[in-house]
Amino acid sequence: MIGRAWNKMYYGGDYNPEQWPREVWDEDMRLFKLAGIDIATINVFSWASVQPDEHTYRFEQLDEIVDKLHRSGIKIALGTGTAMYPAWMATRYPDVLSVDFAGRKRKYGMRHNNCPNSPTWRLYAERMSRKLAERYGDHPALLVWHVNNEMGCQCYCDNCEKAFRQWLMRKYGSLDALNQAWYTRFWGHTFYDWDEIVLPNLLSEHLDPNDPDKTAFQGISLDYYRFNSESVLETYLLEYNAIKALSPNVPITSNLHGHGTYKPLDYFQWGKHCDIVAWDNYPAFDTPTAVTAFRLDLMRGLKDGAPFMLMEQTPSQQNWQPYNSLKRPGVMRLWSWQAVARGADTVMFFQLRRSFGACEKFHGAVIEHAGHEHTRVFGEVSELGAELQAIGDTLLDSRVESRVAIVFDWEVWWAAELSSGPSVRLKYVDEVQKYYDAFFARNIPVDIVNTESDLQRYDLVVAPVLYRVKPGYAEKLERFVERGGTLVTTYFSGIAGETDLVTLGGYPGELRKLLGLWVEETDALFPDQSNRIVLQESLGGGEWTEYGCGIVCDLLHLEGAQAMAVYGDDFYRGMPALTRNRFGRGEAWYVASSPDAEFLLDWTARLCRGLGIAPLLEGAPDGVEITKRSKDGRSYWFLLNHAGEARSVPLGDLKLRSLPDGQLLAGTIKLEPAGVTIAEQIGQGSGWNNE
Template identity: 35%
Template sequence: MPSLNDATGRRVFFGGDYNPEQWPEETWHEDVRLMKQAGVNSVTLGVFSWARIEPRPGAREFGWLDRLTDLMHGNGIGVVLATPTASPPPWMGSRHPETLPRGEDGSVIWYGSRQHFCPSSPVYREYAAAITEDLAARYGDHPALRMWHINNEYCTFCYCEETARHFRRWLRAKYPSLDALNDAWGTAFWSQRYGDWEEIIPPRRAQYLRNPACTLDFRRFTSDALLECYVAERDIVSARTPRLPVTTNFMAFWTGQDAWRWAEEEDVVSVDSYPDPRDPLGGQYGAMIQDMTRSQARGPWMLMEQAAGPVNFRGVNHPKPRGLNRLWSMQAVARGADAVCYFQWRQSRQGAEKFHSAMVTHAGEQGRTYQEIKQIGADLSGIGEHVAGAGVSADVAILHDWNSWWAGDQEGRLSRELDHPAVVRAWHRALWEAGLATDFAHPEHDLGAYRLVVVPHLYLLTDTAVDNLVGYVRGGGTLVSGFLTGAADGDNRIRPGGMDERLRELFGIATVHEWWPLEAGETVDCDGPEPFEGTVWSEELQASTADTVAVYSSGELAGLPAVLRRGSAWYVSTLPGPAPLRDLLARVADDAGVRPVLADRPAGLEAVRRGDLLFLLNHAPGPVTVTVPGHHRDLLTGEMTDGPVRLGRHGVAVLKEERP
């Protein structure tokens, strides 16, 4: 399988989406000058160029792209060539309205934006394959070509008749019979039993709550239908250029794709990440997305998009303070990225994203943003040969599964305040603040390499996943699970006793009598070695063989267990506040033999090891000083350090140990 390292050698990709069709051709030469000045070594071309390449059905206008690709090659800038299939031209929607997606209520999602295609449409797929074939034939041997980028941010949902037919084919492949489907979906409830496959439709808008098992399968189907589109285009370009890696870009923690499944089909896993610069924990959010993407890639990965400054999709879009762009870019490299790229190179003067920042903003060459881009380019050029291809090792894994997220997000759930991504982020934050290197893993993955596995919240667990967790603990691993885990099986069927019996035995729980979700802002007091407040959730548990570590001390559950431990298996039936959760996981990790990357760190100082380099990243509001044992050279400044390292606001150091 081709890799990103095959394309980069011992350097880090640096660049971004380049959309020169928005500008007069004379601007291209100015762009190249600025790119070279900034150390840009890669640009992504063609992401939204379908109408420019194919202005009429079957027509091809490649001349401009030929000149552009030659220009990049002549100036030593590599090309990541995109298939433009994320944004079909207006003529397709006009001539073939059947390619347009439909919403849950049957309304047409019209062209005039992007992602306006039904992934099940044979007409859309035929046109997408044709333009992909022609791009591969024309540019497959071009010396500038480094990678293929398929489509862009796959995110379309469709409920049309073509989708319904496709959904039924998908279901017939999954279930051996209609009886098996009726059993899996629990259609005995509300007289929903199907007597013919043709009766099945997508979960469109209904009078009241829709069948949650049908909705879950439709989420699985939609992810797979989009994946079919990706694989079809990937196979076309791979057949023409088997030596080149292929990717498509995930959106950060996006609900619509089972990224574990998708990552298996990619040569390079890439992601778009846009933390809020006003969020004091924006660095932690970025770290979570980076850890998740690295884990999906099982090695180096690609930051395909980030913002050099403000975005345009928040209520109020703030620029990044001085140094923050550099800090977050270097954080991505620290956590395994071999590519640091942006949307986009030059800020648009027209269109929906003209207020979305770019590497070259409306302020131009003299603008602060471009000057900072030059600094980042110089930094990456200086460390690339030391870091590209190197791994990040972790003794801790967070378990996450899109199927569980989808199932728990059903309409008739116990609490709208239970936000799955927020719970996962809370547990990752606790580990991040404890300074512990963390991977993500699927609950059915081999977990034997980890000393500690944490499960923030997995409402749905398959039998295979449950056996995997039990086997992990019996094999000597330490497991800490959050609330409402293992309540449902793979068909979203509630397990007897409120939790799978194998997990109840593992955690020493007799039964879960009731789930007690908390209102927004409501807390419950808990007494243990250190008193704490629980949020979001609580549970009425009866212990069997477990030791009670903490009890509820207020409300209806006063005196009942809140945190249980049986050997190396822990169960936390509420969501402790940030500090108590951090302290709990740090204590359990220490008992499991897991140590922070750097033991003594000031608050806000992130320390990450990648290969033989130590990255120090200052997320604190002001300067910090940290003592690093040994003799090191800072690859960013060339200076030697022996002990204390001072970092200014948003400061970064990349230390390589050297003999004195």
């Protein structure tokens, strides 16, 4: 574990005592102890309280809060307070105010709307972080630093435009290189001076106020995505470096947005600079379990499989959805353990006491408006707190192990959806999720990686819609397959390079040799259209005859690859729809359309069987999620029932000892609705896989 030794999975959440009179604070300490709360995130939105003007800093109240938590035995995640700048700053220094996609300059209000390239904001944010580190950097209660909060803003102001030009000068070196990269001869856009370049927004290159991906020049907009993500990361690093210089032994993080797949920021780049990744988990009541699981695995993947912090979740209901339903009994515990099962080393909430004003006053909390412990939610929180205390450090810093990787890359996402490609229905995250779902349904562990990740420890790598191929990546994939790996990629892959210029010579460009095929045309299907994937008899069995597919269909020619399935309909009936190419000691597969879930479920299962990759537990019923974390030669299993009814789970000859009570589990166990079993493996039965 990074920094000071963590001796357990900490349990707590956001605490905002500055919103309450002091007489409530002592009651909070009593209730926290009852609930097993041992960490509080404080000072997240306190910039205005701590700094009432340019020159004055008032730490007295924060001192009191820190000391009270410390005396109560509660560790602190100390926020830098920079999630919202004070009103005086916007009034005196309007450069902190961002400009939106339509070119409108904001006024003071809301949050997360500062210009990331504002000199004023950068000056005062860094100064605030330094002063906090000077004052609290060695405090014994301090467990982790929390920079800002859910960072992210796309700004189109004059400061950003100037910074964008400087960024482009560093990237391209000359206007000739930039004009070539952006293909500016199209529509006569050639630039002869850096000051002629403007930001791509609704006032310049973009075409649709409701669709920011519709742009006349994809290369310009793609570079803006990169520039903006780096600009926001720079503001985080200003605070990070100011703190690290004075508090070097305490880990530093910033909580990432609740949907995980937050498009404006390349979180794989952020993972390099967070000592521990932190994430806010806010699924809706009807969010598919696999969607949440994918994002949890993504958070684990940001630091090459390292555990992360579950920084926020709600204990009951959310406040910003159209219908803010309650979490049913047991669901908070179930979803908390799902996060732990996939790599979380904390369980934390927003928030510990419910606000009584403003837009989140009806967002759930550990302490509700009733103000006491006699509520269903508090009871469930307390039970989970006791469970975590009993388990202690047993699971801490254990890892999920996988032989399968799915490539998810922000730059591929940006480029594919900016591309003016074949269909508006092509959504990168949705296509990646489809493949993830197939493995999740079989309880086959998956790591989420990006194009920079090492692939050699995997047997199977799936890279859906690999539209953009960065320099050297085709060779990296070739080496992986040559050495015996299995690669799966799909339609709309290998199309373009670093700056969104099409790779000439035929699709899939640099991947053509590896895949052994040439794509001549791509047909886009309307929403009410579909085609069929008809599998060759060599794949066996009547149940493998045909499946549906849609969105697009590639019309391809074989150049060494073998057709494993063909299209069933339209003028390209009989043309290859699924191919396999032997390459070195491995093989590369190409899926030429977007297949239905049944195809992916059956076909990926067959691929895994051929590679000796089995589900963690054979015969697990639908709705039961099974995962495993390991450390020091020990394996810890998580059996989670997301179904609405009880499920019986056959363990085979796998033997487990449940945590924390030590009960022996063997044969078949029953999980009630929202039921959870956490257990250590005894020996290595045949139900245990992938070691």
